[in-house]
Amino acid sequence: MSDKIPVTVLTGYLGAGKTTLLNRILSEPHGKKYAVIVNEFGEIGIDNDLVVNADEEVFEMNNGCICCTVRGDLVRIIDGLMKRKGKFDAIIIETTGLADPAPVAQTFFVDEAVGAKTKLDAVVTVADAKWLKDRLKDAPEAKNQIAFADVILINKTDLVTAEELREIEARIRGINPYAKLHRTERAKIALDEVLGRNAFDLDRILDIEPEFLHRDDHDHGDGHHHPHPGGGLKHYHDEEMQSVALRTEKPLNPDKFFPWVQDLVAKDGPSILRCKGILSFKDDPARFVFQGVHMILDGDHQRAWVEGEKRDSRIVFIGRNLPEEKIRQGFESCVA
Amino acid sequence: MTDSRADTASLTDRIRAIKAGAPVFGVHFLGDVAVFVLGEEVLLFADAGGERRVGVHAGAILAAAAADWRIVTGGDDGRLVATDAQGNQQTVATDEKRRWIDHVALGPDGAVAWSAGKTAFVRTGKGEVRFLDAPSTPAGLAFAPKGLRLAIAHYNGVTLWFPNYVDAAPEKFAWKGSHLGVMFSPDGRFLVTSMQEPMLHGWRLADGKDMRMSGYAARVRSLDWSAGGGFLATSGSDQVILWPFQGKDGPMGKQPRLLAPAQARVGVVACHPRQPVVAAGYADGMVLLLRIDDGAEILARRPGASPVTALGWDAAGARLAFGTEDGEAGEAGVLQL
Known part of the structure; x- marks a missing residue:
């Protein structure tokens, strides 16, 4: 390809x-x-x-x-x-x-x-x-x-x-x-x-x-x-740099999700180093995937959800002093 | 979908096709000889007598400029080479650290400028070599039309250097961002750069007044002045964009002229040396000749397999040479008007 x-x-x-x-x-x-x-x-x-x-x-x-x-x-x-x-x-x-x-x-x-x-x-x-x-x-x-x-x-x-x-x-x-x-x-x-x-x-x-x-x-x-x-296995939490991982089994509303994530990286982009996500949108037969570096996001439909596959949405941010609670609430508000 | 321009007047039957055998990155005329600059090692000479290949670099040819009797090329072998229409070569300079020769410009009285790393060099017509370290790696060089003045484009602006006046501090024209190409207007009143972003920046030299020219879809990689300097023709959109430079304020407060909208992007432009006509090469392989006054179009080449990457007129404007990106087929040719 x-x-x-x-x-x-x-x-x-x-x-x-x-x-x-x-x-x-x-x-x-x-x-x-x-x-x-x-x-x-x-x-x-x-x-x-x-x-x-x-x-x-x-x-x-x-x-x-x-x-x-x-x-x-x-x-x-x-x-x-x-x-x-x-x-x-x-x-x-x-x-x-x-x-x-x-x-x-x-x-x-x-x-x-x-x-x-x-x-x-x-x-x-x-x-x-x-x-x-x-x-x-x-x-x-x-x-x-x-x-x-x-x-x-x-x-x-x-x-x-x-x-x-x-x-x-x-x-x-x-x-x-x-x-x-x-x-x-x-x-x-x-x-x-x-x-x-x-x-x-x-x-x-x-x-x-x-x-x-x-x-x-x-x-x-x-x-x-x-x-x-x-x-x-030890668990350390780095005080400055950490990851925030979120998941929901409820389908997301793309008209809520995209404005939210774009606003998030526009405001917090300097502290977000990398992000990745696999998303399940309501009434959408295909998985949507995205990734980003600071403020730059790149995303597309990847493939259809397979029969029997668990349709949940997962999203990960790695960054410096991330506002975890704000990100969590924002993500949850994108549920359809 | 390609652009057939079915109803457009056509000169396509006057093309002499040339098999370049490699991607073409530039084309220049030395008298009657069309010289195609290929990506690696070779210049391809084409004239009425046929075609021949001349190896000039041990590696990629990164920059080329032609004037009068010679074409000067810079390579990733650290050499700067002048080649005449017969294919005779002369090494103008060799970088002592064998760095890439990124840019080349030709000036008055046989002066040559080039850059390697952060340093810009000028070899004057008398053979003296001078150099100046730029604030960051030069991304473009241009001589002023008069006097020995060199514009060096770099991050956050342009440095205007007077190589003959050792004591004179270079002039600085600042504008935030990465400036990649630079040109003087033919009357020497304006300086124009193409930027990393899809826009041009300009300065009026007399007072340093800034001009922004934006609205492009892509980085502007090709700029050329119309005969007489009234317009600056540019690539970077799906039509040819011409900025008016006739008045004392240049394009400030004026709308550009937009010609020949197409389904593909304009990749390269070349203005006729005598007439108010511009040739435009598109990403779908099409070449159009456009009359600047009324936008009348003539089809010079039908869309092909790969993007047009080079256009060049001979001095009289009787022939237009073109080259494309496709390496193997190496579609190229010369159109006899």
Whole structure:
């Protein structure tokens, strides 16, 4: 259906292991070619791939939306890379350790030319198992990167105890219960866990249950078997960054829902990092799915509700100091 | 649904089709030779004697400008190359960090400007190279019609630089937002930029007065001045939008002229060098010639498989070359008027 070039965004605080992961991706014998957008030349050296230097220029848009920013350098670089279309299979963007992922993601929704040729695949965040806990306290960028992620690698697990690892996992879950979590050493991971995720593809929004409820096994074929926290799972509530998940079995009225959600992101967009939803509208045979980054919403009918499928509406917001009660009441007022 | 323009006068039988074999990003004439700028590596030369391909870059061609006897191209190989109508090449500059050459402009007396990273460079007609660091990565360059003055478009405005006056501070024209392309009016009175948002911004140079030109459906990627400079023709909508620049206030307080509404978006415009006529290339592959005074239309090319991405007139206005985005078929051609 789409011949758009997939784009993976690699984030992570300084020293977490982004470059190690990038080098691992590039050097695996996958037979694919990547165009890689980095901030510093030199640390990666793969002849086969196109490597472009970026400058992280964050530009505000003149559309009356204060949090609507794009990465001007990406608009320019992707335009240039498209002249080489056919020479690479995917694009990987490595951000600096202090970068905010939102302008990167928004570039793909706001710039028509970029959105026509490429599609955002996923935001992958590498976290340092030993130091993330400290960074969550003193570095707002690190917290942003965790909150924004679709996939999180807790890296350098060999440098911490099992207890410390459970602790950091619970801290991450307190901020972002929805990302796919992996424990790694030296960023060792199967590539299909970080590439080709389709995390921003509306057709792939199938399930927005918190990830830790799945209890899937974190065996990465690396010979180690990581025991699951099991009954000892800790729950942390991050005081600043959290998620709000809402659900109702009553069908929603679209004429109430859309004005409400648009007004919500218009007012609280700066503090809402990501949102996602699967909705059941009254007298509508099809599921409606949507997702958003700050004030930018993207939604469509996905498929018909299947016979016997539970027709409920679920919606999730991840953000900073979210007005949970206000969101809850607003959502409940959208019932048909 | 495509636009057949069944009742429109047609010149489509005068096209000489050219198989470009790659997406065409620009086309220029050097005398009688049409030079198609392909996406990667190659310039395609077409004249009465046939076609030939000349490799000029080891990678993508990111920018091109042509004047007089040469076309100057910037590549992602960090090189700036001048090529003449015979295909002879000369490397004008090589970026020492091998950065992309993002933009190229040609000026009076053989001056050449280019940008790489945040730096804009000018090589004067005498061969002296000067440079200026812009506040953010230049997104467009244009020489003023007179004197050695270079406009550099960037985030939050335009810097007007006088490369020959080392002591003179560059002039700044500020307007919030990301400015992507820049042009002087042919009389040098106005400066116009295209922005990240679907709008144009302009300044009257004499007093710095701002002008906003908006109402577009998409980012304006193509702008050109009509013969004599009376109108600025623009892409970015499903019709050609022409802003009037005749009076001392330019388009301020005036409505644009709207020509040739169609079912597809205008992607590229090119004004006839002598007559009040503009050629418009549409996203459905159609090319129309439009008389600016009354909007009369002539069909130059029927809709095709892919969007028109390049249009260029020869100096006399006797031939119009066009190119499209479709790589494999590489539909392109030259229309003899």
